[in-house]
Amino acid sequence: MITHEFAKLWWKLSKDLRTHMETELAPTLTEGQLTVLERLLASERDRMKPSDFIEYLATTPAAITTLLDRMEKSGLIERERDEKDRRIVWVLVTEKGRFECERGVQIRERFLQQYLSRISSHNQQLLVYLLGKVANA
Template identity: 60%
Template sequence: MHTAEFARLLNRIVKDYETHMEQELAPALTMSQLAVLELLEAEGSLKPSDLIPFLATTPAAVTMLLDRMERGELIVRQRDEGDRRIVWVSITDKGKQEAERGVRVREQYLGGVLDRISTHNQQLLVYLMGKIAGTK
């Protein structure tokens, strides 16, 4: 079995990626905030509870994350006019700009990593990762 070597390499790849992303996104953005902004861009306004499955965290942690994002003017929260118990989270113009910047940072980093191997091997890697992730 190659599980130990796979685990070692996966850990190194993830650590290098997270370190790079956090350094390049700071101070205006974190990886979790980028994930929220990308979801809001794709889906439009969402309730905070809609974010939980994508962030794999607790409701309290989502609230704290949204508090920081609102202070940073990346999102706005508004009460539903029909049911005041419901809060809708929306992306701001500043949030859209930061999301674009974050995606550029990620694409530049991953592009550089993938450029280490041929286009054919990139396709193969993505295919194999899809198999491992259970999506292909």
């Protein structure tokens, strides 16, 4: 029965977070776009190939292309061809993309802090530790 209770609580937290993020990020950003921006800014050279996003987004290469098209049209990213191998396309973050990424991360942080503030600092650390154990099992 513990798995049923865990699933129910996980689903509620995930749903609340998704709903909050969709509402607060709109109309300039989506959660998928925020994920792309975060990955780009965490990459070694602030650039990635479109195929690099597949492992972070549960979607198809065609859907990633559509997502990147929308992001480029909105001014969040730029694409440029590699100077040595013109077949390679690099995705780069624009200043607007950096700003929107920071805004999105702050929105998520505030939401999660609201949830976590219901328990003590010690229990917050314990929760993160235990979730880490479950996720890495």
